[in-house]
Amino acid sequence: xxxxxxxxxxxxxxxxxxxxxxxxxxxxxxxxxxxxxxxxxxxxxxxxxxxxxxxxxxxxxxxxxxxxxxxxxxxxxxxxxxxxxxxxxxxxxxxxxxxxxxxxxxxxxxxxxxxxxxxxxxxxxxxxxxxxxxxxxxxxxxxxxxxxxxxxxxxxxxxxxxxxxxxxxxxxxxxxxxxxxxxxxxxxxxxxxxxxxx
Amino acid sequence: xxxxxxxxxxxxxxxxxxxxxxxxxxxxxxxxxxxxxxxxxxxxxxxxxxxxxxxxxxxxxxxxxxxxxxxxxxxxxxxxxxxxxxxxxxxxxxxxxxxxxxxxxxxxxxxxxxxxxxxxxxxxxxxxxxxxxxxxxxxxxxxxxxxxxxxxxxxxxxxxxxxxxxxxxxxxxxxxxxxxxxxxxxxxxxxxxxxxxxxxxxxxxxxxxxxxxxxxxxxxxxxxxxxxxxxxxxxxxxxxxxxxxxxxxxxxxxxxxxxxxxxxxxxxxxxxxxxxxxxxxxxxxxxxxxxxxxxxxxxxxxxxxxxxxxxxxxxxxxxxxxxxxxxxxxxxxxxxxxxxxxxxxxxxxxxxxxxxxxxxxxxxxxxxxxxxxxxxxxxxxxxxxxxxxxxxxxxxxxxxxxxxxxxxxxxxxxxxxxxxxxxxxxxxxxxxxxxxxxxxxxxxxxxxxxxxxxxxxxxxxxxxxxxxxxxxxxxxxxxxxxxxxxxxxxxxxxxxxxxxxxxxxxxxxxxxxxxxxxxxxxxxxxxxxxxxxxxxxxxxxxxxxxxxxxxxxxxxx
Numbered sequence: 001x002x003x004x005x006x007x008x009x010x011x012x013x014x015x016x017x018x019x020x021x022x023x024x025x026x027x028x029x030x031x032x033x034x035x036x037x038x039x040x041x042x043x044x045x046x047x048x049x050x051x052x053x054x055x056x057x058x059x060x061x062x063x064x065x066x067x068x069x070x071x072x073x074x075x076x077x078x079x080x081x082x083x084x085x086x087x088x089x090x091x092x093x094x095x096x097x098x099x100x101x102x103x104x105x106x107x108x109x110x111x112x113x114x115x116x117x118x119x120x121x122x123x124x125x126x127x128x129x130x131x132x133x134x135x136x137x138x139x140x141x142x143x144x145x146x147x148x149x150x151x152x153x154x155x156x157x158x159x160x161x162x163x164x165x166x167x168x169x170x171x172x173x174x175x176x177x178x179x180x181x182x183x184x185x186x187x188x189x190x191x192x193x194x195x196x197x198x
Numbered sequence: 199x200x201x202x203x204x205x206x207x208x209x210x211x212x213x214x215x216x217x218x219x220x221x222x223x224x225x226x227x228x229x230x231x232x233x234x235x236x237x238x239x240x241x242x243x244x245x246x247x248x249x250x251x252x253x254x255x256x257x258x259x260x261x262x263x264x265x266x267x268x269x270x271x272x273x274x275x276x277x278x279x280x281x282x283x284x285x286x287x288x289x290x291x292x293x294x295x296x297x298x299x300x301x302x303x304x305x306x307x308x309x310x311x312x313x314x315x316x317x318x319x320x321x322x323x324x325x326x327x328x329x330x331x332x333x334x335x336x337x338x339x340x341x342x343x344x345x346x347x348x349x350x351x352x353x354x355x356x357x358x359x360x361x362x363x364x365x366x367x368x369x370x371x372x373x374x375x376x377x378x379x380x381x382x383x384x385x386x387x388x389x390x391x392x393x394x395x396x397x398x399x400x401x402x403x404x405x406x407x408x409x410x411x412x413x414x415x416x417x418x419x420x421x422x423x424x425x426x427x428x429x430x431x432x433x434x435x436x437x438x439x440x441x442x443x444x445x446x447x448x449x450x451x452x453x454x455x456x457x458x459x460x461x462x463x464x465x466x467x468x469x470x471x472x473x474x475x476x477x478x479x480x481x482x483x484x485x486x487x488x489x490x491x492x493x494x495x496x497x498x499x500x501x502x503x504x505x506x507x508x509x510x511x512x513x514x515x516x517x518x519x520x521x522x523x524x525x526x527x528x529x530x531x532x533x534x535x536x537x538x539x540x541x542x543x544x545x546x547x548x549x550x551x552x553x554x555x556x557x558x559x560x561x562x563x564x565x566x567x568x569x570x571x572x573x574x575x576x577x578x579x580x581x582x583x584x585x586x587x588x589x590x591x592x593x594x595x596x597x598x599x600x601x602x603x604x605x606x607x608x609x610x611x612x613x614x615x616x617x618x619x620x621x622x623x624x625x626x627x628x629x630x631x632x633x634x635x636x637x638x639x640x641x642x643x644x645x646x647x648x649x650x651x652x653x654x655x656x657x658x659x660x661x662x663x664x665x666x667x668x669x670x671x672x673x674x675x676x677x678x679x680x681x682x683x684x685x686x687x688x689x690x691x692x693x694x695x696x697x698x699x700x701x702x703x704x705x706x707x708x709x710x711x712x713x714x715x716x717x718x719x720x721x722x723x724x725x726x727x728x729x730x731x732x733x734x735x736x737x738x739x740x741x742x743x744x745x746x747x748x749x750x751x752x753x754x755x
Contacts, residue, residue, distance in 0.1 A: 012398060020309040020393035027385040027419055034423035038457060042431065042442060049448045126439030129448050136434055136442075 066109030236293025279349030304396025309389035324376030331368035353443030384418035410475035425461035473610035485552030531581035558632035562613030569605030594654025625703030638688035645681030714739035
């Protein structure tokens with residue numbers, strides 16, 4: 001092609017397109033949002049339609065502490081990314097570890113709440129409509145937290161092996177985008193289940 | 199450079215034992231090979247789904263026919279619908295997108311090649327799982343059976359009480375698996391188009407095929423995800439004793455309908471938009487004119503995508519919604535007709551005054567234009583809710599959506615096969631067999647689906663396995679079945695053409711149609727790496743610029 005003399009204008013010198021990882025993750029987030037929307041709609045639609053108890057008002061307690069844990073993990077992962085970009089790997093690993101700890105704490109909180117609901121109040125996924133929609137919605141979110149924690153842990157292991165440097169910070173950024181999404185979904189789930197739903 | 203590439207490839211192919219070739223195909227992450235795998239896989243299922251349709255048509259040929267039992271008939275229409283939508287139409291669209299998008303935007307591969315392979319095998323697994331239900335539907339001890347709850351699987355029919363055994367679970371998990379495959383491919387297509395375009399390929403210079411596949415992939419993200427969510431809910435109901443769609447515990451059967459059709463209607467556009475893309479590439483080349491109204495074309499497509507997200511409940515007029523919902527969905531549904539009409543006028547504007555060459559790809563595109571228009575008109579009839587109360591659930595609806603899917607989607611697809619087969623295989627499809635295929639298919643199609651409207655108007659409900667004689671449906675159904683056999687013969691001609699031309703077809707060369715998009719600048723079939731040096735483009739028709747350095751398009755941009 002280059003051998004043919006063409007009157008074509010020169011290609012633009014600053015030809016730069018968005019990073020594919022970020023675009024892919026954004027698309028995944030859009031698709032996931034649609035999935036969560038359906039579950040949230042089902043939850044709202046079935047509010048107060050359970051034929052038998054227990055009802056949300058009777059058994060749900062607002063998990064303020066664990067919510068703070070999860071939301072602040074968004075901050076720690078953000079600053080972890082910034083530190084990695086600046087080449088400070090020690091600080092990055094530390095904040096990354098804190099993020100994982102906060103996420104794990106949140107999962108523990110969910111587990112504790114479920115344990116209480118199941119053993120004290122006898123609420124399972126097949127008890128009534130509230131149980132079905134509650135466990136599916138919160139469970140779907142917890143599943144995403146778990147998936148995120150697994151990925152975060154893999155990065156941590158690579159980091160400890162010295163394989164994650166500033167040259168990979170744009171990849172770490174993609175994962176942190178996912179983690180922010182998981183947090184944002186929790187804001188919605190929290191509002192729907194613990195604020196509006198009672 | 200290109201002739202070297204061909205020589206290297208054939209040398210490789212000749213010296214290899216077939217196991218090594220097979221291993222290469224199974225482990226491939228090359229977008230072209232995955233594209234071909236998608237297409238071949240879909241063609242196999244097209245034949246299977248076609249045979250299922252034939253079984254139904256033979257059964258309905260005469261009143262009181264007993265070719266198959268009612269149970270088998272239920273399985274046939276369920277499997278036919280599910281197969282054709284999820285395991286023929288979706289994979290074939292993704293196959294073409296996989297093959298063509300990177301070539302047309304001047305990229306070496308998709309953005310995520312391994313994810314691409316993963317998506318294909320996930321989709322393939324879904325198809326095999328669905329068909330395994332014939333063996334394992336009731337567990338291996340009871341004789342197996344396939345899903346028989348219709349391709350909507352309306353609640354409560356799909357619940358444990360009314361669909362015992364595992365047949366509905368095979369249906370659910372097959373759709374869930376292939377759905378995840380589709381979402382992953384859509385992510386891949388979008389990332390490829392956004393991040394992998396060659397230098398100079400701005401969004402406004404991108405071939406319409408790439409644009410339309412971008413829009414289609416965006417719709418997949420928003421349409422397939424609700425289906426996956428609903429399938430998860432159905433699994434919760436069936437396996438964990440949940441009550442999402444269990445009316446006895448306060449659940450709602452209507453909610454399933456909403457969730458299904460939030461997927462179901464945009465899905466129609468997910469399938470038709472790539473066909474618009476084929477038509478937008480083929481019609482200009484065979485009219486020897488650039489596409490008419492490129493920006494309007496893009497705008498209309500985006501508009502269709504938006505509006506089609508809010509029309510789903512027109513599938514539900516007959517369940518009795520309130521009058522506000524009925525009016526809203528009637529209006530939005532009719533509104534889709536506007537951007538669609540714009541597109542049809544644009545294609546006509548492209549042909550107007552052009553030097554039209556009636557080669558087989560163009561014939562199929564003209565058939566597509568004409569039939570899609572009629573399908574749109576019956577669509578507007580059904581969009582009007584009082585009319586739909588009368589005819590919803592009748593053969594009129596069946597005729598309408600087959601007009602869209604066969605008359606629109608399948609015709610454009612055949613056009614795409616005749617147009618890009620030379621690029622994919624390096625050989626031309628036989629033109630005489632192609633024309634035979636076209637005319638047989640046109641005759642069979644119109645005999646079947648034009649006439650099918652009439653029994654619907656006369657009150658024949660869909661999904662019945664037989665009917666009483668003397669209601670005025672007998673002769674029509676007989677003719678409809680004859681039309682189905684003519685279409686089957688046409689498909690046979692097509693398959694024969696595909697096979698014969700692969701071995702005996704005329705050599706295609708790089709650019710058999712004198713076309714203008716980048717894929718025709720490299721050898722047929724393209725080398726593994728696509729482009730030895732990444733191309734640079736300066737207009738919408740880069741090959742025109744190369745062929746006509748004295749008057750390039752880029753001068754007018």
